[in-house]
Each structure stands twice: as structure tokens, then as C-alpha cells.
Amino acid sequence: MSALLRLALSSAWNRRMALSLTLLSIMLSALLLLGVAHIRKDVRDSFSASVSGTDLVVGPRGSGLSLMLYTVFHLGDATQNMEWKSYLHLRDHAAVAWALPLSLGDSHRGFPVLATLPEYFQRFHYGDAQSLRVAAGKPFADVFDVTLGAEVARSLGYKPGDKITLTHGSGSALGAEHADKPFTVSGVLAPSGTPVDRTLFISLAGMEAIHLDWQAGAPMPGLSIPAEFVKKFDLTPKTITGVMIGLKSRAHVFAMQREIADYKDEALMGVMPGVALDQLWQVAQLGEQALLLVSIAVAAVGLAGLVATLLAGLDARRRELAILRSVGAGPRSILALLLCEGMLITVLGTLLGWLVLCLGLTLGGPFLQANYGIVTQAFIPAGDELWLLAGMLLAGLLAALVPALRAYRLSLADGLTPRI
Template structure:
């Protein structure tokens, strides 16, 4: 213990160099933990987005692309599904429930989803948790809209507010459906999934928005249909974007998937959400590992900086080592002193890095969740994170043995007379 106190006193005498070394280790440890925390939470967030859905059906494309635009609201569909194909799927005796999804519009950068009441009844997330309304009720009228928690919070909407939806999915749209405003009738409880960043309207409401559109552009003059006139029309959709299916029996999943993939009416594709999610993570695995390796090299750089600082000071401290030898210190005491200094620097860096991580999470938690939908909890480090921190300390001890061995050899040779 006295050696550790002596090491701290020595570092205090070189406080500026010690501070820079601790700062370098702290920043590298913080980066390593931040990368690991983001990776873990992103994976958990993706995995908890959808639960209890057996098949996702969309136009034939890639399984990852279908999963991204139908569940995560990322990207766009290559094509739509005809309404009669959806009705055949919904009426299949193997299907317990079907949730139609219609995408394509937005509001101030947030996606608009057209669906029906089955969405609020059967869509589950996390560990089979159902959607709940924190305020209001599900949509009933054509021009009702139910907001995700993040949309309501970020845009400061409340029940009864009127909003105008825009065509397309860009943050700034030049074409708005200003003649058909929607009224906020419900706000969903927070889920930590893309549901929070979505505005939900009925399929009829989605159809009403585009009932007077021709060739991808709104009608002008006499061809324009008002909101009240649209109510009198048949607003059954002609096409939708995707369908979520829940089956009566899990045994029938693969058989129905094969039947959908071989459907002759139009090119369709059915995927299992879990399998597609694993494929997504396998595609991202290389980038994920590369980022982790870069973080490890940053930590290594910080430890090498510590090693350099101690080695650089050795020649200046030869008189100090000689004086310690004169008062009875043995060579192994000198060795232990240098190792203790390296450990103290690494320990201070790790603790500071951990504190820096929590400060960064506390500051960035809200904006990261708002803009990226990623929730970073302020929780105690996981076992794996403790392992990483322990690895940093062990690496620091091993590196500390290099200057310690040199000091050990010098203390044997120098004695009391030091050449300056």
C-alpha cells in the first residue's frame, strides 16, 4: 500500500503530464464503451420492434429491404400489393389476423402509415407487448390521425390539433394535402420503436388524400375533390404497401410462406421477421466489427501514450531511484513502483472515461432518441463492459512492466552515483 501512495505522490509531482495521460485513456475508454453501448442498444432496439408477427408480405424484392420499409420505415417499397391479393391473404384459413400497411406520405419528416383497427389490436413489440394509447382513442373518422409518442412530443401536438400531411417522405415537401387536414384524436404510449415516429391514419384516409391525384400529381381546377366530397366516394384502396400476418398455427408458417412466394396473381414475397433481422445483422456485422476494432486501437493508442510518458521520464528520475535505493528500497520495490504508477494512471483513466460516458449519455439521450430512435439507458455497466474495462487495466499493467523493468535494471547499475 505504501508503494501505491508513493506512486500517487510521484504522479502528483508530475501532475500535468499525468493529467494528459489520464485524459487520453479516459477518452479512449469512453469511446470504446460508447461504441459497445450503441451497438448493444441498437441490436436490442431492432429486435424489439416487432413481436408476434409470423410473416411480413410485400412486393417481391430483397428480404432485408422488405423488413426495413415495412417495419422500420426505412427506405421505400419497390412496388405495391393489389387490394384483392390482400383480401385473399386475409381470408386464408391459416391466417388468424392481417394488418395492411400503406406508406408513401409524411409530415415534417415523420412517416405516415395508413392501416386499419387490426393494427391497434394485433401489432406487438418487445416481449409481446401490445400498443397502448396514452391519450385519446384510435382513429374512427376518415380524417382522424393517431400520433406516435415521439411525434407528439417533438412537434408539441395535443388532442384536437389539426395537421396537414405532405406527399412523399422527405423532410421538406413541396406538395402538401392542404385541402384535407387531419385531426389528432389519439397519442400512443412510448414504445421505443419506429411506432413512436409514425403518424397513423385509416386506409380510407390515405385513399382520400390521393383520390383526385393523376399520374403522381394533384388535380387542378374542376378535377379537384374536396374533403367533404371525398367522403361520398368509395375509398376502398386499390393497392397497399405490405401486410403483417399472424397465423393460427406456427406449423403452417413455412407452408404459407412458400405458397405466397409462388402466388401467380402477382409477384409477392413473404419473409419471417426473425430470419430477415438476422440477415440484416449479418450484413452489418463487418461494419460493426470494424468500428469495434477502431475503438480498440484508440484505447491502445491511449495506453501507448501512457507508456511513452513513463519511459520518457525514466532518465530524469534516475537520481530519484538512486535515492530510494539508498534508503533501503530493493530493485523489486522500484519495479513495483513503476507498475503501480501505470495502474494508477489507467485506473484514473477508466473511472474518468466511465464518468464521461454517463455525462455524454445524459446530454445526448433525448436528441439521439428523437433523431435516430435509439434509446441509450443510464444503467450500470454490463458484465461485458466490465470485462472491457478490466482488459484495459490488465493491458496497462503489462505495458507498465516495460518501464518498470528498465527502472529495475538501472537501479541495479546506478547505485548512488548517477551520470547527468
């Protein structure tokens, strides 16, 4: 067997120029196949960890997925709000460690505005328990301070000290601006790869202040309260969009969820973020499977190139194979030689693809996490990845079997007789 392996290596080396392109195609195929399988797992894990450390998200009773979309991803509009007194009840509950009220509804040039407490920047975590960081300036502190997500600041060119005005509603062209009450950019957050990057953050008092002279979604005729006078009014919210809750013990999460559902003063629901995000991921699973199918198709093309290369070189090697037969190599040895060559190329190409993927994940991991929120793990094939790897090696063996069977049928006379 060792002699056959040495012979296969020598033969492949003599045809290294032709086989190098095949090796490259298999390497790229393996890189894409294993990379897609691994990255989609990391993307799923990172998606599920878009918010971490939060035990429950509470909002008006309805669709849990909708609640997650507008409280975590800041997409869509809430159909109804919850009472401020309900937030106070939750905040003061014995099992609750912290509670963050969230109020949405306004926007700025298509980016959502989230009103909350300054504590949000310490309590909100994502990915592998990563905390939000301020890249420039500081979090909002005054009524008309605004803190920008990284993507907002980058896209619009804002920096601390700039003045901006908010638009009433989710950013439609018909939305009226709160032009009489501008905000000052107090700080810019570092990139996190989460919806936070595309969000503007203001205080709950700021959200109330810009709506003091509004009623039913429109400015009140003949009434205008200047920005310098808003602090004379009670800026405590009457309603909010939802609440993020952290419990003192995660063992109480189900009991707390039931208690919220049974709350008498208002119809509320508590959603566990991990469960809801897993359900939300199922909606995107079709695209995930389509991407995997594309990578499998590319791997098949690479293996087809292996078949084509071995078959194309088979006619040129007829005399070589016939000489091997003449010195005692049987048809099975010829078959084994071609199989060995094909498997060597497949294994080496797959190994190179895996090494390039590991290098890419090591070097590109910080970039993926900072810009896309994807936390990449060390790549050791496991689970579905192992099956894909085994499937690719098996496909390589079957691909090499095609030219090997043809060589098996070559007769000694056919190889030694000159072809005219």
C-alpha cells in the same frame, strides 16, 4: 508480494497528483471502449427488435430488404403493391392470428404517412415487447383523423385538434397537396425511438378518400369530390403496400412462408423481420467497426499517457530506487515494483470506467429507450467485451513494462551519484 504491493501503493499515493490525470485518462478510455462495445451490442439488438411480435411481413415478390425498409422503417417507395383480396386471404387463413394491412405513398412536410387499421396500435411492438402508447388524445377513428408520431408532433408543433393537409407522394417539392380534404389530429403517440415517431397514421378509408378524385398520381380534371361526400363512396382499398402478420403458433412460420411463395393469384413473398433486419444490419457494420476502432485508439492514447507519466517520473525517482537497491532490493524487485504500479493504475482506471458506465446505463437507460429505442441491459462483461477488457489489462501491463525495464537497468552508482 504483499510488501511489494504496499510499497507500490505508498509510492503511487505520494505521486497522486501526477498519477490522478493518468488514472482519469485510463478511466475515460475504459469507459469509451467498454461503452462502445456494450452499446453497439444493445443497438444491434434494438435494431433487430425495431418490430417485435410480428412473425412475417408480406409484400410483392422482390427484395426482402426493400420490403422491410418501406414497411417497417417507412423509407423509400414501393415499386408495386399487392391486391386487397390477397390481404383478405391471409387474414382469414387458419394459421393467422392477426393481419395488419399497410398502405404508404403520401407524406406531410417530409414525414411519411401510413394508412392502416386502428388495431395497429395494439399489435405493433418494438424492443423488448414494448407497446405503443398514446401520450395525448386518442388513435384515429374517423376517415379524416390522423395520429402523429412523437417526433412529428414535436418538430411541427402539432397537438390534438389541429388541422393538417397531406401531400401526394413521398414529400418532394413538386408533390401536390390534398388541400380539399384536411385531416384533424386525433392523438399523439409517446416517444418510442422507432420509425413510428416520424410517421403520421391515418385509416385505410382516409387514404382512399383523398384519392377518390385522383387518377394515375394526379387530380382528375374537372372532378372534385368534397370531403363531406366521401363516405357515400366505397372506401375499401384495391391495393396495399404490405401486410404484417402474427401467427397463432410460431412453429408454422416456415410453412406459412412457403405457402405465401406458392400463392397462385399473385406473386408474393413473406419475410421474417428478425432475419431481414440482421441482414440489413450488415450494411451498417462498417460504421460500427470504425467506431470500435476509434475507441481502441483512444484507449491506446490513455495507455500511452501511462507510459509517459511513469517515464517522466523515473528520473526523479532514481535516488529512491537506488536506496531500495542499497537495502537489498534486487533488479527484479525494482522491475516488479514498476510493473505493480502500472497495473494498479490500469486496473483501478478500468474498474472506475466500468462503474461509471454501469451508473450511466442505469440512469440513462430510460432516456435511451424513449428517444432512441435502445434497450440497455445490465452491463456484465461477456463475449467480445471480456476480450476487450483482457486486452486493455494486457496493454496496461505492456505499457508499464517500458519504464520498468528502464528502471531495471539503473545501476546503484547511477542513482547515488549526483548528476551535474
